[in-house]
Every structure is written in structure tokens, then in C-alpha cells.
Amino acid sequence: MIARRPHLLWLLVPFVLYLGVLPFANRVRPVVLGLPFLFFWLLCATLLTPLxxxxxxxxxxxxxxxxxxxxKGPGPEGSDPGRSTRERPERAA
Structure with a gap:
């Protein structure tokens, strides 16, 4: 299934950010932007999820x-998709 729909792998990113990496990010220090690193990590993961x-x-x-x-496939040869079949051809003057 993944071979046919590789774009669905994007849905694994939030899972990995929240659960897979959480044991490694579970730190109080360093402090990033005044937040403990774990809070900063969860904030970034939350902001990346909608993306x-x-x-x-x-x-x-x-x-x-x-x-x-x-x-749909291509239309019949000689047909103009912009022209209706009910339109009359122009008369030569």
C-alpha cells in the first residue's frame, strides 16, 4: 500500500515526533525560548502536525x-471540447 501511496508517510511524522522521540527529548535542560526542552519539543510537534x-x-x-x-482518457479525434455539438457552424459570406 505504501508503494502506491507514499504521501501517506507524512502521517507518521507526528506519531514519531510525539512517541518515538519523546524518551530522547525528555529533558528539563536546556531551556529553549524560556521553555524546558520537553515543552518546546511538544510545541514544535504540535505546530508541525497540521503541516x-x-x-x-x-x-x-x-x-x-x-x-x-x-x-476519462482523450476525447474523440476532431472534436473540440470547447464547442458544443448544438452550435451552428458559421456561414461563409
Missing amino acids: CVWLAHRGDRKRSARKRSAR
């Missing part, structure tokens, strides 16, 4: 648009 979800959504939307355009 990761948006990137996954964007990739999924592009994939579905490609599938839709591939399903």
Missing part, C-alpha cells in the same frame, strides 16, 4: 486527480 496532514492530503488529492484524468 504533515496537509501534505498528506495534498498528495492524496493529486493522486485522485491523476486517476480521474486517466479514467
Whole structure:
């Protein structure tokens, strides 16, 4: 499944930031921007989560648009998609 939809890997980033790296980031010192490092780490992870979800959504939307355009296929030869079949051709003067 991941081979077909690699953009969904973006959804693993928040999981890794919160749970996977948490034991390594569990420090009171150093202090970053007046916050203990753990609070700063969780704040950054919280701010990055919507970005990761948006990137996954964007990739999924592009994939579905490609599938839709591939399903439609090219129109019949000689047809103009901008012209309706009900329009009358112009008369020569």
C-alpha cells in the first residue's frame, strides 16, 4: 500500500515526533525560548502536525486527480471540447 501511496508517510511524522522521540527529548535542560526542552519539543510537534496532514492530503488529492484524468482518457479525434455539438457552424459570406 505504501508503494502506491507514499504521501501517506507524512502521517507518521507526528506519531514519531510525539512517541518515538519523546524518551530522547525528555529533558528539563536546556531551556529553549524560556521553555524546558520537553515543552518546546511538544510545541514544535504540535505546530508541525497540521503541516504533515496537509501534505498528506495534498498528495492524496493529486493522486485522485491523476486517476480521474486517466479514467476519462482523450476525447474523440476532431472534436473540440470547447464547442458544443448544438452550435451552428458559421456561414461563409
